[in-house]
Each structure stands twice: as C-alpha cells, then as structure tokens.
Amino acid sequence: MAATRPSSFCGSSDHTIDRRGFLGTIAAGASAFAADMTALEVLKTPAVAADLKNKGKRVILLWLAGGSSQLETWDPKPGAPTGGPFRSIPTSVPSVRISELMPRMAARMDRTCIIRSLNTKIGDHGGGARLMMQGRRDDPSVRYPDMGAVLAHELGRADSRVPDYVTFYSATEGRGMAPGTPGFLGERYAPMSLTTETVPANLRKLDTIEDIDHQQRAELRDLLSRRFERDRSLSGALGSHNVAYERVRGLMASESLFDIRREPQAVRDRYGPTQFGEQALVARRLIEAGVPFVRVARAWWDSHGQNFETHQEMVPELDHVMAILLDDLAERGLLQDTLVITLAEFGRTPEINPSLGRDHFASAWSATLSGAGVKGGAVYGKTDANGRSVVDGQVGPAELFATIYQALGIDHEKQYMVGSRPVPLTDAGTEPVTAVLA
Amino acid sequence: MSAPSAEKVKVVKQLARPEIVFAAARRKGTSLLYFGGSDFRVHAVDLGRDRPEARELGAHSSYVTGLAVAGGSLVSGGYDGRLNWWDLSSGSQIRSLEAHAKWIRRIAASPDGRLIASVADDMVCRLWDAETGALRSELRGHEEMTPHHFPSMLYACAFSEDGQHLATGDKVGRVNLWSVEDGCSVARLETPTFYTWDPVQRRHSIGGIRALAFSPDGSRLAIGGIGQIGNIDHLDSKPRIEVFDWRAGRRIGEAQGEGRGMVEHLVFHPRGEWLMGAGGYSDGLLLFCESDGTKALAQAKMPMYVHDMVLNDDLSGAVAVGHHKIAAVNWSA
Numbered sequence: 001m002a003a004t005r006p007s008s009f010c011g012s013s014d015h016t017i018d019r020r021g022f023l024g025t026i027a028a029g030a031s032a033f034a035a036d037m038t039a040l041e042v043l044k045t046p047a048v049a050a051d052l053k054n055k056g057k058r059v060i061l062l063w064l065a066g067g068s069s070q071l072e073t074w075d076p077k078p079g080a081p082t083g084g085p086f087r088s089i090p091t092s093v094p095s096v097r098i099s100e101l102m103p104r105m106a107a108r109m110d111r112t113c114i115i116r117s118l119n120t121k122i123g124d125h126g127g128g129a130r131l132m133m134q135g136r137r138d139d140p141s142v143r144y145p146d147m148g149a150v151l152a153h154e155l156g157r158a159d160s161r162v163p164d165y166v167t168f169y170s171a172t173e174g175r176g177m178a179p180g181t182p183g184f185l186g187e188r189y190a191p192m193s194l195t196t197e198t199v200p201a202n203l204r205k206l207d208t209i210e211d212i213d214h215q216q217r218a219e220l221r222d223l224l225s226r227r228f229e230r231d232r233s234l235s236g237a238l239g240s241h242n243v244a245y246e247r248v249r250g251l252m253a254s255e256s257l258f259d260i261r262r263e264p265q266a267v268r269d270r271y272g273p274t275q276f277g278e279q280a281l282v283a284r285r286l287i288e289a290g291v292p293f294v295r296v297a298r299a300w301w302d303s304h305g306q307n308f309e310t311h312q313e314m315v316p317e318l319d320h321v322m323a324i325l326l327d328d329l330a331e332r333g334l335l336q337d338t339l340v341i342t343l344a345e346f347g348r349t350p351e352i353n354p355s356l357g358r359d360h361f362a363s364a365w366s367a368t369l370s371g372a373g374v375k376g377g378a379v380y381g382k383t384d385a386n387g388r389s390v391v392d393g394q395v396g397p398a399e400l401f402a403t404i405y406q407a408l409g410i411d412h413e414k415q416y417m418v419g420s421r422p423v424p425l426t427d428a429g430t431e432p433v434t435a436v437l438a
Numbered sequence: 439m440s441a442p443s444a445e446k447v448k449v450v451k452q453l454a455r456p457e458i459v460f461a462a463a464r465r466k467g468t469s470l471l472y473f474g475g476s477d478f479r480v481h482a483v484d485l486g487r488d489r490p491e492a493r494e495l496g497a498h499s500s501y502v503t504g505l506a507v508a509g510g511s512l513v514s515g516g517y518d519g520r521l522n523w524w525d526l527s528s529g530s531q532i533r534s535l536e537a538h539a540k541w542i543r544r545i546a547a548s549p550d551g552r553l554i555a556s557v558a559d560d561m562v563c564r565l566w567d568a569e570t571g572a573l574r575s576e577l578r579g580h581e582e583m584t585p586h587h588f589p590s591m592l593y594a595c596a597f598s599e600d601g602q603h604l605a606t607g608d609k610v611g612r613v614n615l616w617s618v619e620d621g622c623s624v625a626r627l628e629t630p631t632f633y634t635w636d637p638v639q640r641r642h643s644i645g646g647i648r649a650l651a652f653s654p655d656g657s658r659l660a661i662g663g664i665g666q667i668g669n670i671d672h673l674d675s676k677p678r679i680e681v682f683d684w685r686a687g688r689r690i691g692e693a694q695g696e697g698r699g700m701v702e703h704l705v706f707h708p709r710g711e712w713l714m715g716a717g718g719y720s721d722g723l724l725l726f727c728e729s730d731g732t733k734a735l736a737q738a739k740m741p742m743y744v745h746d747m748v749l750n751d752d753l754s755g756a757v758a759v760g761h762h763k764i765a766a767v768n769w770s771a
Binding site for chain 1: 458477499500587591718721
C-alpha cells in the first residue's frame with residue numbers, strides 16, 4: 001500500500017493549516033467517524049472479557065528513528081570482534097546484561113522485557129519505518145493504518161475529548177518516512193502531529209477572543225442547539241455535528257495537557273532539559289488524561305560514521321528518559337495499564353565500517369516492551385555470538401504487533417471489513433510471543 | 439626538502455590484521471612496531487622481517503587507543519581507563535594503573551621520556567612519571583558536558599618539542615595549553631569549526647579535535663579533525679587542519695583536504711618543511727600542508743582509514759595503522 005500523507009495538525013510551516021481549516025478538519029473527521037465505524041464492521045467480535053481488559057490501556061512508543069544499535073543498547077556482545085568498545089553490565093534481573101550505557105534501565109530491568117530476535121528484512125529507512133509502524137509490508141490494494149491509528153481506534157473512546165493519537169517528531173530527518181498513517185480507518189484516526197513545538201499551535205484560542213467570550217459563545221451555541229433539538233425530531237446529522245463540535249471543544253481544552261510548565265519544577269527536572277525528555281513528560285501527561293497512543297520520536301540514530309560517539313550521546317539520554325518515564329508512570333499507578341515500547345525501523349550492522357560506523361541492519365535486532373501486559377525481566381530470542389543472525393526465537397513484524405495487541409487485551413486476529421474485504425489486524429497465522437506476555 | 443607529491447607516496451608493506459588498529463609506537467633505531475586496537479591487545483611486530491609476525495605482549499579489557507615509548511618502557515592506554523607499563527626488553531607487564539574513570543583517548547610521552555600524558559572522557563589530562571607511574575599533576579579545563587547537554591570527550595594531547603608545554607583538545611573545539619612544570623593553564627584556543635551540532639535534522643553532534651602537534655620550534659600548534667558537516671550520519675566534510683600562533687591566540691592558517699574525511703594524526707617535519715595529517719573516510723589519506731597551515735600541498739590515498747602513524751627515523755616514510763591493516767609507506771624514492 002502506498003503510504004498517504006494524512007491531514008495533520010502540526011505546527012510546521014510545511015503543512016500549517018489555518019485555524020478554520022484545522023477545526024474544519026477535526027469536524028470533518030469526527031463526522032466521518034460514524035461513517036467509518038459503519039464501514040469497519042468488526043467480523044470477529046472480541047470476547048467481552050478481552051474487551052473489558054483493554055479499557056484504560058495506553059501506549060507510549062519511543063521511536064528511535066534512524067535505527068539505534070542493538071549492540072550498544074539491549075543486546076551487547078562485549079569482547080566479540082563486532083562488539084564495539086562498550087561493556088555489558090548486570091541488571092536487576094539475574095543473567096540479563098545490557099550495555100553499560102544504560103545503567104538506569106539496568107536497575108529497572110524487572111519492568112522491561114527485551115525481544116532480541118527481530119528479523120524484519122527491510123533495511124532502507126522508508127520501507128523499514130513503514131513496516132515497523134504498520135506491522136506489515138505495504139499492499140497496493142489496501143491502505144493499512146499504522147500502530148498508532150489501530151490503537152487509537154481500539155483503545156480510544158468515541159466520546160473522547162482528548163486526542164486519540166499524538167506524535168512528536170521534532171528532528172527533520174526521517175520525519176516524512178513514518179508520518180502516522182490512519183489508512184483505511186480514516187482521518188478520524190490520523191495523528192495530531194507535533195514537530196517544532198511542544199504545544200500544538202492550532203489548538204489555541206484566538207488571542208482576539210477573551211476567555212469569557214469564548215465560554216459565552218459555547219454556552220450560546222449549546223442553548224441554541226438544545227432548542228433546535230427540542231423543537232425538531234433528532235437527526236443523525238445533527239447528532240454527528242454535536243459530537244464533532246464537542247470533540248473540537250475537547251481538543252481545544254486539551255491544550256493545557258501539552259504545557260509542561262504546569263508540572264512542578266521537580267518533575268520537570270527529573271525528565272531533564274532535553275527535548276526528548278520534555279516530550280516524554282508531555283506524553284505522560286497525555287496518557288494520564290486518557291490519550292490512548294502517543295509516539296515520541298527521537299531522531300536521528302543513523303550512525304554510518306562514528307557510531308560509538310553517536311551512541312555515547314544518545315543512549316544515555318534514552319536511558320535517562322525511559323527510566324524516568326517508567327518510574328513516573330509506576331508512581332502514578334499508570335504503568336500497569338501503559339505499554340512503553342522502544343522500536344525503530346531496524347538495528348545496525350555488527351560489522352564496524354572504516355569510519356567506525358555501523359550501517360543498516362534488519363536481520364537480528366532488538367525492541368523492548370515495558371509495563372502493561374508484559375513480563376518484566378523477560379528476554380526473548382537470541383542472536384549469535386557476533387550478533388549477525390538470530391539463532392533462537394525469530395520474531396517478525398507481525399509477531400511483534402500481535403504481541404503488542406495481546407498485551408493490550410486486543411485480539412490480534414480481529415478483522416475489519418474494508419469494503420468487502422476482511423482485513424485482519426495481523427496476517428493470518430501470526431502468533432504472538434506468549435513467552436513475554438504476563 | 440619539499441613535501442612529497444602524492445605520486446611519490448608508495449605503500450611498501452602491508453599487514454592484514456583481524457582487529458582495527460588504533461595506536462602505534464616505535465622505539466627509535468629499531469624496526470619494532472608496537473600496536474594495539476579493537477581486540478584489546480598490545481602487540482609487537484618486527485617490520486624489518488620479510489614475513490613479520492605479531493607477538494602479543496598483553497591485554498587491556500577494552501580497546502587500546504594510546505601507545506607511547508618512554509625510556510625503557512612502553513605505556514599503553516585504553517577504553518578501560520587503565521595505563522599499563524610494559525618492559526621493552528622482556529615484553530612483560532611492569533604495572534597497571536586505574537588512570538581515568540572513562541575512556542582514555544590518547545597518550546603521549548614527553549620528548550625527554552620522563553612524563554606520560556593521558557587524556558580521557560572524564561575530561562581530565564593527567565601527567566604521570568614515566569619511570570615510577572606516580573601521578574604528577576591533573577589538568578582540568580575542559581567542560582564535562584557539551585552546550586547541548588551531552589557528555590563531552592577529550593580526544594587529543596601533544597607535548598611541545600622542548601617539553602615545556604602540553605596541549606589538550608576536546609570535542610567542542612576547545613584547546614587548552616598548559617605549563618608542564620607547574621600544571622598552570624597558559625593559553626586557550628577556541629576552534630568551533632571542528633565541532634558540528636545539528637539542531638534541526640538529526641539533533642546530535644559529531645567531530646571534535648582529534649589531533650594536535652606543536653611545530654618543531656614550539657611557536658605553532660596544529661589542530662586536526664573534520665570541518666563542519668552537513669549530514670552527520672557520515673564523516674561528510676573535508677579533512678581539516680588549522681594552525682595557530684598559540685601564544686598570540688591567532689590562527690595563521692587553515693588547510694582542507696580533498697574529498698571527505700577526518701584527520702586523526704598530525705606530525706610536523708622535524709625541520710619544519712611540511713605538516714602532515716593522516717586519517718580517512720572509507721579509505722585512508724595522507725595530507726601534506728605548508729607547515730604554517732596556509733596551503734594543502736599534496737594528498738595521497740592510503741589502503742585503510744588511518745588512526746595513528748609513526749615517522750621513520752630517516753623521514754623517508756612512515757608506518758600507519760588503521761582499519762584492519764598496518765601499512766608502511768615510503769615517499770623518498
């Protein structure tokens with residue numbers, strides 16, 4: 001499927017839309033929502049228990065764009081010719097060791113499971129990014145939604161007053177390679193995309209409107225709408241319009257969720273001064289408010305030259321931000337219902353090139369799952385002594401996505417109807433990695 | 439004698455190596471080369487033999503990145519933060535010290551062989567008594583973090599020929615000059631071109647000062663690395679050398695090589711006839727410049743990315759070490 005660029009609400013000058021256009025898009029999306037839902041007949045109704053189970057589940061995806069090195073993070077090979085200069089360190093889970101660049105996560109390994117045996121085969125950025133955001137290869141006949149859109153659909157609420165899918169991607173490199181794709185789910189599940197700003201500019205009320213004016217206008221509209229409804233038989237169109245309007249108002253009211261100045265300074269200090277840290281804090285605020293899916297992209301890990309210098313900068317930042325995020329979620333009682341994922345389009349070659357870089361490598365790399373529905377401390381799969389191939393427990397994109405869906409209480413075999421075509425969440429025959437599921 | 443032309447630079451001997459070789463040292467008047475690299479080991483090899491075979495002296499617990507001969511000892515430094523002393527006669531280890539809390543990037547011996555300088559990512563330069571291993575002084579003047587909240591690195595150090603001064607260079611392009619006698623800072627240079635921070639596309643950094651060398655008279659300091667990089671995924675800029683009148687704090691020359699690459703090692707001709715940088719991108723390079731850095735004179739290819747180099751005693755060539763190879767080159771024929 002050729003990826004299409006969804007409407008997005010980001011503040012970048014590349015695709016800024018004016019406020020009226022923005023609100024119109026939201027309204028259109030909300031109106032289209034009902035139509036989408038009638039078209040997307042769920043063929044295989046999930047069991048009631050499972051349906052209940054996924055209520056309140058949330059996901060934060062830490063997207064390591066450009067491809068972080070598994071050897072410098074989750075699958076170190078110290079002493080091997082391919083191992084690089086970093087040592088491995090013990091973790092809070094006996095027998096599990098990770099890179100010395102991640103001491104904070106080592107102390108929290110009991111909250112995280114590592115899958116060390118991804119073999120995803122696509123080694124170019126664009127193809128790899130789409131594959132790992134969609135869980136399957138493009139299909140020219142179907143516009144597949146990505147993980148965020150599916151989870152927004154599965155975990156979000158129709159009457160939600162907060163965004164369902166928010167994505168942060170501030171660096172420009174690779175931003176267009178995995179932009180967030182609602183596919184056949186429709187624009188209702190397109191991401192709210194933030195690039196250069198932490199707060200979405202288009203959510204802000206116009207400066208020329210006073211708060212009291214804004215409130216009074218909304219109350220007047222409500223009054224007129226109620227009178228209109230009372231005097232006439234209810235129509236689907238009006239109901240849909242009201243839903244859309246309420247959603248827009250909810251989204252506008254959610255502006256404060258993006259404002260980390262509302263957090264105590266001590267909390268902001270914990271996350272640190274980096275953009276990645278600040279965006280992770282916003283992600284926590286969004287999750288806490290009920291946003292089902294937030295992607296925080298940290299770009300750009302594509303270390304063809306000076307791999308070890310690059311990872312010396314970026315892995316400690318990942319270690320810090322991920323550890324604080326897990327702590328914060330746990331302290332707030334959110335971690336048991338929030339799945340934190342680290343994922344990229346691929347990993348990096350075991351071979352070290354002349355520029356002391358590592359190149360693209362999709363044959364044997366790692367991802368992690370922490371929190372909701374997974375066994376903390378579990379390590380699944382194994383690569384060989386030099387990290388060149390998977391020797392045990394190979395996992396492909398479909399198996400990874402099935403595992404994520406199952407961890408969230410979503411039946412990975414569930415099917416949508418796209419026109420007359422049944423489309424399963426994951427390809428037929430896919431099995432989740434049950435060994436990492438709680 | 440002028441700088442050799444690129445055509446005159448000939449590779450006369452090559453040894454394939456399983457490891458990446460980061461450091462080399464040679465005892466004057468011998469054909470013995472000591473080298474160390476990504477296999478954590480320190481080796482010796484007699485390049486005067488028809489079929490040289492490397493002999494292992496011992497090992498660190500991480501990459502070996504610095505070697506220097508001082509008196510009757512070889513000193514090695516590594517990413518394990520240790521300095522190891524080896525007896526040149528017997529090849530046995532004399533002592534091993536925990537010298538730094540982070541990676542040792544480079545070591546240098548003073549010209550009289552009495553001191554060893556080590557620089558590491560703890561951003562400290564330490565001076566050691568080469569004979570006893572005693573710590574003589576600690577030189578602190580490089581920031582631990584970059585302006586963008588990432589750990590910085592202290593890559594390079596070099597003694598002046600008279601042994602009175604020492605230069606240290608870090609990732610963000612700061613050079614500190616020190617009085618060896620009392621450990622005081624005597625000058626500071628800023629060379630921001632060597633450091634690229636990409637705030638928009640990729641949001642990390644690359645570069646740094648990778649090589650330093652004093653001119654034979656001690657008045658000039660050459661600084662090597664790579665220029666500003668557009669795409670920091672790669673070493674995507676020209677190899678770069680700047681030369682300073684360091685006492686005046688004035689840059690007197692800058693020279694860039696052709697193509698892409700990083701300068702990892704610098705050496706002045708002992709009579710000041712040229713300044714040479716060695717490094718690479720995918721292949722290696724030798725870049726000869728005017729000794730005041732005002733002009734690049736010639737650039738030759740090397741069979742591998744070069745991390746370190748030692749000149750022949752008669753200045754007829756050099757031995758370079760790097761990516762899975764050791765190569766002897768000659769430019770006097």
